[in-house]
Amino acid sequence: MEWSRIAVFASGQGSNFAALVQAQRENRLGGGQIELLVSDKPEALVARRAEEAGIPALLLRPKDFAGREQYEAAIVAELQRRNIGLVVLAGYMRLISPVLLAPYAGRIINIHPSLLPAFAGKDAIGQALEYGVKLTGVTVHFVDGGMDTGPVIAQRSVEVNPGDTAESLAERIHQVEYALYPEVVAAMAASKVKLNGRMATLGD
Ligand code: GRF
Numbered sequence: 001m002e003w004s005r006i007a008v009f010a011s012g013q014g015s016n017f018a019a020l021v022q023a024q025r026e027n028r029l030g031g032g033q034i035e036l037l038v039s040d041k042p043e044a045l046v047a048r049r050a051e052e053a054g055i056p057a058l059l060l061r062p063k064d065f066a067g068r069e070q071y072e073a074a075i076v077a078e079l080q081r082r083n084i085g086l087v088v089l090a091g092y093m094r095l096i097s098p099v100l101l102a103p104y105a106g107r108i109i110n111i112h113p114s115l116l117p118a119f120a121g122k123d124a125i126g127q128a129l130e131y132g133v134k135l136t137g138v139t140v141h142f143v144d145g146g147m148d149t150g151p152v153i154a155q156r157s158v159e160v161n162p163g164d165t166a167e168s169l170a171e172r173i174h175q176v177e178y179a180l181y182p183e184v185v186a187a188m189a190a191s192k193v194k195l196n197g198r199m200a201t202l203g204d
Contacts, residue, residue: 014046
């Protein structure tokens, strides 16, 4: 497996996928190459984006498989066939099972639109507004078997303004995501991220 060979997993819009593709074009991905898009929603916009960018896509519907294990086994086979060394989740709306976690231990990362461990799970931006926090942000973390529970790699804060709506706050959070994720993916692709217990460091 090569760290620089990347698969991006996404279920929806794919604006982070697009930001990563753009970063690769601008040589901001640490030598990383996006070799594959994996989506559980063949009709999602992200699939069209991959096609337009000329990136191969593995589009599998989980319900076409006997269970989650079989669905993930099909994904792992394709990742291994392509010698993928880094799995980047970007709005992939499923928990990952040991079938994928075990062969890719320490090689799967996710981006989440809050400062974890606050507001894990769905609708993190809505949760933050509802709670009334003044500061939220973006977290990039390693993926483990839980919901947004893996070790944190990087975080960036975003202020909540008086009068913010879910849309206005999401817009500012997304802009931070588009800058932060390529930076972290670049460090991962260059295998510059070290993990000691739960403490991740980005270094040489
Ligand atoms: C992002 O906000 C990301 O943090 C979360 O899902 C959203 C995906 O958006 N995990 P997009 O599909 O990249 O536009």
